[in-house]
Amino acid sequence: MLFNLRYTLRQWQKRKFQTLTLILCLSLFCAFTANLIATAPALFNDRQPWMSGSTPYITIGLESHSGKFNPIDKTNLDKFTQSPAIGELMTLTNRTLRGLKDQSGVAIDDAGAVYLPPSFIDRFADELPPVMKKLSDTRVILSYQYWQSLGAKPIEELVINASLTGAQLPVAGVLPKGFRLFQGIVSDIVLTDQQVASTFGINFGANKPPDEYVDKIINQLVESVAFRYGVAELKPGYEPEDVSAITLAKEEASDGSVVLLSGTASWTPKVIEGLQFHPQQRQRLIDQWQMLLGLTLGFLLIGLFNLLTSNFSEYLQREQEFQTRKAVGASNKDLIRQLLTENSLLGFVSVVLGVALSWYILKHVEAELVLVSLLSSEIKVTGVALSVLLTVTVVILVGLLPFLSLNRQARFSRSKSNGQGRLQRWLNAGNMTVQIALALVAITCSISLWLTQEQQLEQVSVNTDIIQLSYKQGETSSDPVINLNEWKSKLANQPFDVAMSVDNFIDSNPSATQASTEGLDSPSAIPIQIMSVSDNYFNVLEAVPVVGDRNPAEVNQVIINETAARELGFKQPKQALQQTLFVKDASSYQFTEDEPIIIVGVSKDLPHSSLNQNAQPMIYNLLRESGQLLREIYLYAQPTNVDAVVELMQQQAASRENMYNVNNDGALLQLLKQQDEEWFVLAQLLLGLTLLICALAATSLYQQIVAYVIQRSRLYAVMQAVGAQVSDVAKSISRMLATKLLSGLILGVIIIAAINSWFFQQFHAELFTVHYLVLSLVAILLLVLLSYIPAIWRQLSLPIQRILRDE
Amino acid sequence: MAEALIETSAMSKVFGSGKTQFEALKNIDLVINKGEFVALEGPSGSGKSTLLSIIGLLDVQSNGEYSLAGHPVHTLSAYQRASLRNQHVGWIFQNFNLVNDMTVLENVMLPLRYHPSINKHQYKERAMKALTQVEIANKADNYPTQLSGGQQQRVAIARALVTNPSLILADEPTGNLDSVTAEQILAVLESLHEQGSTILIVTHDAKVAARCKRRLQLRDGQWSA
Numbered sequence A: 001m002l003f004n005l006r007y008t009l010r011q012w013q014k015r016k017f018q019t020l021t022l023i024l025c026l027s028l029f030c031a032f033t034a035n036l037i038a039t040a041p042a043l044f045n046d047r048q049p050w051m052s053g054s055t056p057y058i059t060i061g062l063e064s065h066s067g068k069f070n071p072i073d074k075t076n077l078d079k080f081t082q083s084p085a086i087g088e089l090m091t092l093t094n095r096t097l098r099g100l101k102d103q104s105g106v107a108i109d110d111a112g113a114v115y116l117p118p119s120f121i122d123r124f125a126d127e128l129p130p131v132m133k134k135l136s137d138t139r140v141i142l143s144y145q146y147w148q149s150l151g152a153k154p155i156e157e158l159v160i161n162a163s164l165t166g167a168q169l170p171v172a173g174v175l176p177k178g179f180r181l182f183q184g185i186v187s188d189i190v191l192t193d194q195q196v197a198s199t200f201g202i203n204f205g206a207n208k209p210p211d212e213y214v215d216k217i218i219n220q221l222v223e224s225v226a227f228r229y230g231v232a233e234l235k236p237g238y239e240p241e242d243v244s245a246i247t248l249a250k251e252e253a254s255d256g257s258v259v260l261l262s263g264t265a266s267w268t269p270k271v272i273e274g275l276q277f278h279p280q281q282r283q284r285l286i287d288q289w290q291m292l293l294g295l296t297l298g299f300l301l302i303g304l305f306n307l308l309t310s311n312f313s314e315y316l317q318r319e320q321e322f323q324t325r326k327a328v329g330a331s332n333k334d335l336i337r338q339l340l341t342e343n344s345l346l347g348f349v350s351v352v353l354g355v356a357l358s359w360y361i362l363k364h365v366e367a368e369l370v371l372v373s374l375l376s377s378e379i380k381v382t383g384v385a386l387s388v389l390l391t392v393t394v395v396i397l398v399g400l401l402p403f404l405s406l407n408r409q410a411r412f413s414r415s416k417s418n419g420q421g422r423l424q425r426w427l428n429a430g431n432m433t434v435q436i437a438l439a440l441v442a443i444t445c446s447i448s449l450w451l452t453q454e455q456q457l458e459q460v461s462v463n464t465d466i467i468q469l470s471y472k473q474g475e476t477s478s479d480p481v482i483n484l485n486e487w488k489s490k491l492a493n494q495p496f497d498v499a500m501s502v503d504n505f506i507d508s509n510p511s512a513t514q515a516s517t518e519g520l521d522s523p524s525a526i527p528i529q530i531m532s533v534s535d536n537y538f539n540v541l542e543a544v545p546v547v548g549d550r551n552p553a554e555v556n557q558v559i560i561n562e563t564a565a566r567e568l569g570f571k572q573p574k575q576a577l578q579q580t581l582f583v584k585d586a587s588s589y590q591f592t593e594d595e596p597i598i599i600v601g602v603s604k605d606l607p608h609s610s611l612n613q614n615a616q617p618m619i620y621n622l623l624r625e626s627g628q629l630l631r632e633i634y635l636y637a638q639p640t641n642v643d644a645v646v647e648l649m650q651q652q653a654a655s656r657e658n659m660y661n662v663n664n665d666g667a668l669l670q671l672l673k674q675q676d677e678e679w680f681v682l683a684q685l686l687l688g689l690t691l692l693i694c695a696l697a698a699t700s701l702y703q704q705i706v707a708y709v710i711q712r713s714r715l716y717a718v719m720q721a722v723g724a725q726v727s728d729v730a731k732s733i734s735r736m737l738a739t740k741l742l743s744g745l746i747l748g749v750i751i752i753a754a755i756n757s758w759f760f761q762q763f764h765a766e767l768f769t770v771h772y773l774v775l776s777l778v779a780i781l782l783l784v785l786l787s788y789i790p791a792i793w794r795q796l797s798l799p800i801q802r803i804l805r806d807e
Numbered sequence B: 001m002a003e004a005l006i007e008t009s010a011m012s013k014v015f016g017s018g019k020t021q022f023e024a025l026k027n028i029d030l031v032i033n034k035g036e037f038v039a040l041e042g043p044s045g046s047g048k049s050t051l052l053s054i055i056g057l058l059d060v061q062s063n064g065e066y067s068l069a070g071h072p073v074h075t076l077s078a079y080q081r082a083s084l085r086n087q088h089v090g091w092i093f094q095n096f097n098l099v100n101d102m103t104v105l106e107n108v109m110l111p112l113r114y115h116p117s118i119n120k121h122q123y124k125e126r127a128m129k130a131l132t133q134v135e136i137a138n139k140a141d142n143y144p145t146q147l148s149g150g151q152q153q154r155v156a157i158a159r160a161l162v163t164n165p166s167l168i169l170a171d172e173p174t175g176n177l178d179s180v181t182a183e184q185i186l187a188v189l190e191s192l193h194e195q196g197s198t199i200l201i202v203t204h205d206a207k208v209a210a211r212c213k214r215r216l217q218l219r220d221g222q223w224s225a
């Protein structure tokens, strides 16, 4: 045994680079598999750790047409006696807490907070971690990660200070490491909130405001709440199917006042064992999970192919050793035992490294990359055990295949035949093709991702210097709304240009707001996003080309972007100028449906949310005088004027008892890059992986060409003995390579096309262009040459007469 | 006066360097004329195969002169040596060295593919002629693995003579054959000699050597008396 091991290490020594890359590849497979296994149950089956399996829970939410969940409340629920299936409902709210400070007054990062009703803790007391019982109205608990990010201080020393309300929130405890209360919700802080379980509605009293105005307020409220989930339990005797969608309606209270329930919302109950991910979030996670799965399978494929070829090539080179071993009395079993040791050691080293890697990924990469952050936050023993078992088994089984195949051809006994086994023929045909294809795919992905990011950034027609500043109401504040008129006149009085917008982010969902140039109910209406801006917005963002008017003067004049113009049916941007636009369901914005809107300008597309998504149709309309409940505004200024604007904002905030946050968000271009940070990190990661895949492909190609040449070295020697030139031999080897290369490239291009179309569906942008493909093709040819030349050199430097005289 | 085909003077071959340096051939002077039938004898390790490799242009001498058919070999490039090998030398090996993935006919046609002046459509005709000469034409479409050792060696001989080389080199051509078959192969070589070929056979079998017209003895890389 010890001898076997020592012998194995000597074999590795002979092909260090090959063994190293192989181990790295297999360990990556092991690491990713461990993480995938750990993540899959949570992702595909929403069961929460604290929910027992016996009761089917339903998650319900009200869905507004903006795609967000509307609030659910006890009073609403009482109306639903027509759906007797719902027995007990508890609602949970999720929001972001801003403006937090620690005890000593130092600002700390925003936190994702989950508000739980006290009844939730009572109901699930047995299943929840004991620390949850320490929650009270005034005491919060923290997630393990958040606690760590605050410096992991002793609990007693921790007080979270909601600076906007002045509330002091002592920390009662920390959730166990890795415990996630809800999969889809970032819960840095867990709070209880009596209100969550109580009626949610607005009483306007007897003075009923106009319907549109009420709708606007509702929308604002809905958006400020962001997500609301409910957990409900089925009453005995009811099946999940008994719960059907129910539509809410506005109602008048008995005193004649209007109690508003969200007007267009509807129940979307769903039976699952536990609280589900928000569908959008789940889809995003599943996409990422699948991406990881693809990567993992790629590693497996490359690893196995490498293992197969390297063992084939190695066992052929060791033919004599095996023959000798047999000659001195070794049985097939003995030989297999030796090879088993060799492959087991390979598997063992790979999984050790793999487990270390998966730990490293979690520890260090998670923070930077959303893609990886979905991975389970701790290494689960079962996941690791499974992936270790899988890796080792695969390595041992696949590693032995070449021996068994060669042995069947009696390669290792004196009476050998020269024919090739089926496995080997199949390998020879398929392997190089696959390696070349995968290397091509990897190189193209990495080149494209890298270059597209940088290039897209360059193409954005924004003046890079323009700084965005934000003035935001604190999350927990009940301060009156921002007075737009006041701001307008203040900004107009500045000696320089400051632009303003009330919404600087764009929903990634298709919006419910519709626009058409053919009337309100036209079937050709397109979904559109609206951004309200000051009249000098495009003056300040001077680099953005606009056809027509840059600064509309009237409230009924709008600028649309090129995508909107195109989708509205205008081939040339300028054809859209002076057209009348009808906008429907823009309730939270300032359009009145019967008022004609004139398109006075068409701007180049400006990416508001991501470089990696196609621009969405946009309307830039003028900020109107009143009517909006604004919680934040954004200002845009040249860097030289930033200080003055900040001072202005601070004065304004001071006059509101500092209930507003004043922020210098940074240069617009930098902000765009930040929004796509994931992509940049992904590009880096991919570059690393690509280098690995290329190293693997190069060693494997080299090994394959060597194996191919070794098996034919007698042929080549005979060719030379009968007078063939060296170039004839090289030509014969090249011909073989050329067909594999060609088929590999074709396969690679097919895979790339498939990835591209998948990517297009996901992100509405092309990942690859022909340009990148050509670059990658050049790279791959270099790679092939790099593995081809040494392999041929090796053959041609062997003494012919020796080969010919060998048995 | 007989024309010299092979001429060597003070030719030696050194393998390796430093400690592992080994002189396999020492000061070999040799002249073989056209049409000779020569046996090269000597114990194992005496340098027979090494000498044959150099003569057959599969290897190059370390020192001394060697010219084949008037071409001073050490002045030739690898490319020229390959061409010379193709047109002037036919090799026969102890282990036949047939290509198993090619038919008998294809094996025999192989040297023709590298011959500069033989036309493609003559390949088959020439190969069949060579096969007929060694009486194995009926197996032209078989694969080498389907033939007996003696038959395989006949094919190898056909391959050696298909380009009408001025020199046929055989390294222990009967070493892998039983005595009856060996006898037949020797008969083939003899008939080639009678048709004018120059033949050099390496052997350590005195019976084989006795059939040759001239016998050379090699010992420790040198001629022995």
Ligand SMILES: Nc1ncnc2c1ncn2[C@@H]1O[C@H](COP(=O)(O)OP(=O)(O)O)[C@@H](O)[C@H]1O
Pocket: A799, A802, B015, B016, B022, B024, B042, B043, B044, B045, B046, B047, B048, B049, B050, B051
């Ligand atoms: N390529 C080589 N490198 C080192 N030594 C060699 C090489 N080829 C042959 N020899 C040595 O040269 C000597 C002569 O070998 P060889 O010509 O094969 O002998 P023979 O054919 O007479 O049995 C032997 O000692 C052999 O070990």
Ligand SMILES: [Mg+2]
Pocket: B048, B049
């Ligand atoms: Mg010999």
